[in-house]
Amino acid sequence: MLETAELGHTIGKRAFDRAEPKLREALVNAQYDLMEGKRKAVIVLLSGVASGGRGETAKQLSEWMDPRHLRVQAFGERSPEEAAHPLPWRYWRALPPRGRVSIFMNAWYAEALQARVSGRLDDAALDATLHAIREYERMLAHENVLLLKFWIHLSKSAQKRRLAELDRDKARTWRVTDGDWNRARHYARHHDLWEHTLRETSIGEAPWCVVEGVDERYRDLTVGSILLDGLNRVNTPPTPAQRKLERAQRPAAVSPAVIDNVKLIRDLDLGQRIDDKRYERELERLQGRLAQLTRRKRFGKHSLVLVFEGTDAAGKGGAIRRVVGALDPRLYEIVPVASPTDEELSHPYLWRFWRHVPGLGGITVFDRSWYGRVLVERVEGYCGEADWLRAYGEINAFEKDLVDAGTVVCKFWLQISNSEQLARFRAREKISFKRFKITEDDWRNRKRWPDYERAVADMVERTSTEIAPWTLVEAEDKRFARIKVLRTIVRQLEHGMDR
Amino acid sequence: MLETAELGHTIGKRAFDRAEPKLREALVNAQYDLMEGKRKAVIVLLSGVASGGRGETAKQLSEWMDPRHLRVQAFGERSPEEAAHPLPWRYWRALPPRGRVSIFMNAWYAEALQARVSGRLDDAALDATLHAIREYERMLAHENVLLLKFWIHLSKSAQKRRLAELDRDKARTWRVTDGDWNRARHYARHHDLWEHTLRETSIGEAPWCVVEGVDERYRDLTVGSILLDGLNRVNTPPTPAQRKLERAQRPAAVSPAVIDNVKLIRDLDLGQRIDDKRYERELERLQGRLAQLTRRKRFGKHSLVLVFEGTDAAGKGGAIRRVVGALDPRLYEIVPVASPTDEELSHPYLWRFWRHVPGLGGITVFDRSWYGRVLVERVEGYCGEADWLRAYGEINAFEKDLVDAGTVVCKFWLQISNSEQLARFRAREKISFKRFKITEDDWRNRKRWPDYERAVADMVERTSTEIAPWTLVEAEDKRFARIKVLRTIVRQLEHGMDR
Numbered sequence: 001m002l003e004t005a006e007l008g009h010t011i012g013k014r015a016f017d018r019a020e021p022k023l024r025e026a027l028v029n030a031q032y033d034l035m036e037g038k039r040k041a042v043i044v045l046l047s048g049v050a051s052g053g054r055g056e057t058a059k060q061l062s063e064w065m066d067p068r069h070l071r072v073q074a075f076g077e078r079s080p081e082e083a084a085h086p087l088p089w090r091y092w093r094a095l096p097p098r099g100r101v102s103i104f105m106n107a108w109y110a111e112a113l114q115a116r117v118s119g120r121l122d123d124a125a126l127d128a129t130l131h132a133i134r135e136y137e138r139m140l141a142h143e144n145v146l147l148l149k150f151w152i153h154l155s156k157s158a159q160k161r162r163l164a165e166l167d168r169d170k171a172r173t174w175r176v177t178d179g180d181w182n183r184a185r186h187y188a189r190h191h192d193l194w195e196h197t198l199r200e201t202s203i204g205e206a207p208w209c210v211v212e213g214v215d216e217r218y219r220d221l222t223v224g225s226i227l228l229d230g231l232n233r234v235n236t237p238p239t240p241a242q243r244k245l246e247r248a249q250r251p252a253a254v255s256p257a258v259i260d261n262v263k264l265i266r267d268l269d270l271g272q273r274i275d276d277k278r279y280e281r282e283l284e285r286l287q288g289r290l291a292q293l294t295r296r297k298r299f300g301k302h303s304l305v306l307v308f309e310g311t312d313a314a315g316k317g318g319a320i321r322r323v324v325g326a327l328d329p330r331l332y333e334i335v336p337v338a339s340p341t342d343e344e345l346s347h348p349y350l351w352r353f354w355r356h357v358p359g360l361g362g363i364t365v366f367d368r369s370w371y372g373r374v375l376v377e378r379v380e381g382y383c384g385e386a387d388w389l390r391a392y393g394e395i396n397a398f399e400k401d402l403v404d405a406g407t408v409v410c411k412f413w414l415q416i417s418n419s420e421q422l423a424r425f426r427a428r429e430k431i432s433f434k435r436f437k438i439t440e441d442d443w444r445n446r447k448r449w450p451d452y453e454r455a456v457a458d459m460v461e462r463t464s465t466e467i468a469p470w471t472l473v474e475a476e477d478k479r480f481a482r483i484k485v486l487r488t489i490v491r492q493l494e495h496g497m498d499r
Numbered sequence: 500m501l502e503t504a505e506l507g508h509t510i511g512k513r514a515f516d517r518a519e520p521k522l523r524e525a526l527v528n529a530q531y532d533l534m535e536g537k538r539k540a541v542i543v544l545l546s547g548v549a550s551g552g553r554g555e556t557a558k559q560l561s562e563w564m565d566p567r568h569l570r571v572q573a574f575g576e577r578s579p580e581e582a583a584h585p586l587p588w589r590y591w592r593a594l595p596p597r598g599r600v601s602i603f604m605n606a607w608y609a610e611a612l613q614a615r616v617s618g619r620l621d622d623a624a625l626d627a628t629l630h631a632i633r634e635y636e637r638m639l640a641h642e643n644v645l646l647l648k649f650w651i652h653l654s655k656s657a658q659k660r661r662l663a664e665l666d667r668d669k670a671r672t673w674r675v676t677d678g679d680w681n682r683a684r685h686y687a688r689h690h691d692l693w694e695h696t697l698r699e700t701s702i703g704e705a706p707w708c709v710v711e712g713v714d715e716r717y718r719d720l721t722v723g724s725i726l727l728d729g730l731n732r733v734n735t736p737p738t739p740a741q742r743k744l745e746r747a748q749r750p751a752a753v754s755p756a757v758i759d760n761v762k763l764i765r766d767l768d769l770g771q772r773i774d775d776k777r778y779e780r781e782l783e784r785l786q787g788r789l790a791q792l793t794r795r796k797r798f799g800k801h802s803l804v805l806v807f808e809g810t811d812a813a814g815k816g817g818a819i820r821r822v823v824g825a826l827d828p829r830l831y832e833i834v835p836v837a838s839p840t841d842e843e844l845s846h847p848y849l850w851r852f853w854r855h856v857p858g859l860g861g862i863t864v865f866d867r868s869w870y871g872r873v874l875v876e877r878v879e880g881y882c883g884e885a886d887w888l889r890a891y892g893e894i895n896a897f898e899k900d901l902v903d904a905g906t907v908v909c910k911f912w913l914q915i916s917n918s919e920q921l922a923r924f925r926a927r928e929k930i931s932f933k934r935f936k937i938t939e940d941d942w943r944n945r946k947r948w949p950d951y952e953r954a955v956a957d958m959v960e961r962t963s964t965e966i967a968p969w970t971l972v973e974a975e976d977k978r979f980a981r982i983k984v985l986r987t988i989v990r991q992l993e994h995g996m997d998r
Contacts, residue, residue: 330573
């Protein structure tokens, strides 16, 4: 892919001077249309060889466009806060909202290449990383982020000339470092790695544009024109014919399970109970153990994410209270998942959960979670079928990011029987604790019980992974459920901290 | 204030067992009413002597209330990211939105007391800090945050007993550290400091409640009851009579300036121009100088905040472009201030600007700013008179926080004449750059020219401080304005980095 960018493309000054004002006006107008239409967010990812002119291109774009509505994001050495979070955290934080353009300098590519060059990743691990990058970029495309990736390239000799030139230029020498010269020396060795990386990550949703960096007029005009084209495509609403085609290209509405996987839920032995005395004894023992584990020094190299889902009135709140009752209240955050704010709505779906991902030594309890997409949003039709179908994979990738960073992820589905739910609803109508107020929605959801059962079964089947398994909790007896939850957390934590 | 909390208050077990279930139900219901009404945010600040039981009280409150909607915030040693930002930054970040309760452990008090004890602050500096705290808490009260401050107290002998007790309790010894014993040894010396601090910061809007910590039943019931009372007051809409009284108590609608301060604006010599050749020369020189200054190592101990305000079409955008043209695009963020998001609206006014305050080595350019409150919000009546009247002081305090952290703050007001504005509006209607689109609002604002003049004059008079002065920029000639802006930034930066 790189050869064509080693040919010495140039654009003459006169041709440039003719093209520039038009491009500039069109770019700013497209930028303003984007802000108004808010159809997508746009990321211009600039990567490439050292001294290819990424920085200059970023600067030129912010001069051409309205810099007030353009953000240039550099991702250098990780700050201590970034280092204490899963790898993708800092990229999630930097995502522009719909209607905005951000330039990402190098971003995840520099990090992956650097890790390979330094030997921290071997070939297989690099490929796994590139695979994760592909999935991440696909997710962005589906979630209304247009990602334009540019590899600014120089041939070996062109790079050498450029470095020497910059070194001579007194006003500019601050930009050439020993590191640059060092990297240049290894050009040949890196060439294959670049080729491989570009090939592996050039996907339909976000192909690479390799742009030769020798001639800055050619470089900047090319990047600018491709960006303009991208903006215009985003700003133009699809015609009915395009919409139809798009729908046709989406994953077919495959009925996720042919076999009757609902059995999984129906076969739960809801008759399991625990007597008072054993409950008190076990509760104290397990809370004590959980308190110990989270106070250990070693917990500072881990974190804990707890996910609570379940049928309405299954006792999620009560279970959460028994868990956090064991914890130092300064260490945990409970996130009750309700309607998203407008800032959350203008970002990809998982953004609002990434905001609460704990740093090392931290604990986040999600009271309902990202699984809303494949539960309530699926059942109620709040999102399209294609959206919840792809959510399973995105969620698995998200949880892998957490686990890779040392997070222990425990996911609980609390199940009660239909009749027990009715009894609890009735009882709640009579008590004065506002926490337990029964709403119209609760009664409505009850009617969709079979749909939810189906959705839960698919969810468990598709997202119960070895690294982040689901625990199905028989919650007909609240005390039994609480003990099972606590015991599972203790076990997973012991196991996770042993690794 | 502390003597009454050294008397040995206790509550018997039976009295406690009678009171607790009622208090608990009332607390949870009040918490749910708060979430529904979203009238205010509530902060429970727990401070006091070591081992007084702050942590236990926080735990008890999260057990009594619904912990899913309660956040306990500890503020220990500053993280590197916190240390790179102005002191109040971490408290701003932790502020709960309206409808939520947060428990703040120690927060700004522990930090102030610690600094005095360690000698980093002398008596005068402590008093200045306490003054700033008073102003901050008053601002919170005005901005729909109910702050309930508790000082959990123990007499000297009670503290000693408590420490010995905890030390003996095997299951709990992790909580008694050498630091605790050390602090206890200096009890007498600290007693006066506590008294002084409590007295100086017990204000009408947020009085201290000193609660004796010896008996945990007494301690927790007292804190819980006061919190319940606070929640109930927040949740009850004021009666018409109360509303009237409240209005009467607000600062009188003092016409801010009796003398004709508008002269300040009208007397600007808008005839000042600069010729092409000098403009190009100066622009290059000043941009080069600015680039140098921000690249210096020493800039890493500072940051730069630029505020651009001005009449419509005065050329703010063009000036900003010339400034950032000198900067590494990875170092700055431009914040165009538009309508607040719903998350921003549920926090105190300045919250949405604190979000963008740069860390050390960073640059933030505000295209319009917090001065909106005393400009457009005042003129258009978007906020009450009392609100914009108190904003001057709050803004001065905010900018002092920035400057204290090493930030150089440059504020520009760009002024053009009424006729020049008309000419620019007309010209803009003819060009196709969407950036310069003239809206209905722009024409409407023009009609309120005298009101804006008045508001600007008051703003400059009240917020041009020695540490963060306003620069009035004669912008009739755009090039003259840009040079003046750049020259001012360079000067203020040179001066600020010399300190």
